Amino acid sequence: MKMQLKPxxxxxxxxxxxxxxxxxxxxxxxxxxxxxxxxxxxxIVTAAVRYSRHSLGLIExxxxxxxxxxxxxxxxxxxxxxxxxxxxxxxxxxxxxxRGKGVKVKCPHIEESPLSLECKVIKRVDxxxxxxxxxxxxxxxxxxxxxxxxxxxIEGLIAYTNGLYRAAGEQIGSYGFTAKxxxx
Ligand SMILES: Cc1cc2nc3c(=O)[nH]c(=O)nc-3n(C[C@H](O)[C@H](O)[C@H](O)COP(=O)(O)O)c2cc1C
Numbered sequence: 001m002k003m004q005l006k007p008x009x010x011x012x013x014x015x016x017x018x019x020x021x022x023x024x025x026x027x028x029x030x031x032x033x034x035x036x037x038x039x040x041x042x043x044i045v046t047a048a049v050r051y052s053r054h055s056l057g058l059i060e061x062x063x064x065x066x067x068x069x070x071x072x073x074x075x076x077x078x079x080x081x082x083x084x085x086x087x088x089x090x091x092x093x094x095x096x097x098x099r100g101k102g103v104k105v106k107c108p109h110i111e112e113s114p115l116s117l118e119c120k121v122i123k124r125v126d127x128x129x130x131x132x133x134x135x136x137x138x139x140x141x142x143x144x145x146x147x148x149x150x151x152x153x154i155e156g157l158i159a160y161t162n163g164l165y166r167a168a169g170e171q172i173g174s175y176g177f178t179a180k181x182x183x184x
Contacts, residue, residue, distance in 0.1 A: 012159075012160065012161040012162060013159030013160060013161040013166060013168060014033040014034070014035070014159070014160050014161075015033075015035070015069070015070075015157045015158065015159065015160070015168065016031060016032070016033045016070055016078055016082075016158050016159075016160040016165070017031070017032055017033075017035055017067050017068055017069055017070055017078075018030070018031055018032075018068045018070055018074070018077065018078055018081050018097075018110060018113070019031075019032050019035075019047055019055065019059075019065050019066065019067055019068070020065065020066045020068060020099075020107050020108050020109055020110060020116075021055050021058040021059045021062065021064070021065045021066070021107050022058040022061075022062060022106075022107050022108075023062055023106040023107060024106065026058065027058070027099070027107055027108050028054060028055050028058055028086030028091060029068075029081045029086070029091045029092060029095070029097070029110070030049070030053060030054075030055040030081060030082070030086070031078050031079070031081045031082030032047055032048070032049070033160040034047070034048035034130065035047050035048070035067060036048075038134065042136050042137070043136070043137040044122070044134055044135065044136050044137070045067060045117065045119065045134075045135050045137060046132050046133065046134055046135070047059075047065060047067070047132070047133045047135060048127075048130040048131070048132045048133075049130060049131050049132075049133065050129060050130055050131075051129070051130075051131060053085075054085050054086040054087045055086065056131060058086075058107075059121065059133055060124070060131075062105075062106055062107060063120065063121045064102075064105040064106060064107050064118075064119065064120055064121065064135075065105075065107060065119050065121070065133065065135055066102065066105060066107055066108070066109045066116050066117060066118050066119060067116070067117040067119060067135070068109055068110040068113035068115075068116045068117075069113055069114050069115045069116070069117075069154070069157060070113065070157065070158050071113075071114050071155075071156040071157060071158070072156055072158065072167060073112070074097070074110075074112060074113060075158055075165060076095070076096075077095035077096060077097045077110075077112075078158065078165075079165075080094050080095040081095055092108075097110045097111070097112055098110065098111040098112060099111070100116070100141070102118060103118060103139060103141060104118045104120075104138040104139050105118045105119070105120065105138065109141055112143075113143070114142070114143050114145075114146035114153070114154075114156070115140055115141070115142050115143070115146055115152050115154065116140070116141040116142075117135075117137045117139075117140050118137070118138045118139050118140075118141065119135025119136060119137055119138065120135060120136050120138055121133050121134065121135055122134050122135070122136050140152055155169070156168075156169065
């Protein structure tokens, strides 16, 4: 028989990302693991932000944010953006990351990130601890080495599980492998 534990989300590993927000006047970078994919056409992602975060006001004010995927070389920056606040720290300087000029949004992206998803907030849902922003992805800005045949290459991300950072990597299967006919 299984043991019954207190309710918790338990959904892990999650890809930790750095969300950039704000505009030319004031901008910031916040590490988030509670991000999700919720719609294909148009592409929509969610970002769950605690009410205490400085970034929340910036996202609310501009109605935009950019999701920057994080690979291993960005792990240190990701941690810094997750333990310091934009209230008293220039996280771009502290983390050694470069502001890229937004293309479809006013907020900057991170030049060093493999893929940056520029998003427009289309909906906000206020839950007891987190505000959930639904962002329509307006475009994807890719580092040169993160594109293959015109498509984004998603690899080398960091899997966040219960306070630990792990490399998300080894391929162990492929979509629909159970439906494929065995090779003769
Ligand atoms: C790996 C990691 C994941 C995090 N995930 C979230 C998250 O999903 N939502 C959230 O509100 N805070 C999350 N945080 C905490 C914020 O990044 C942190 O409180 C940050 O200092 C807030 O910055 P700000 O005050 O400049 O907005 C996470 C931190 C780390 C290190």
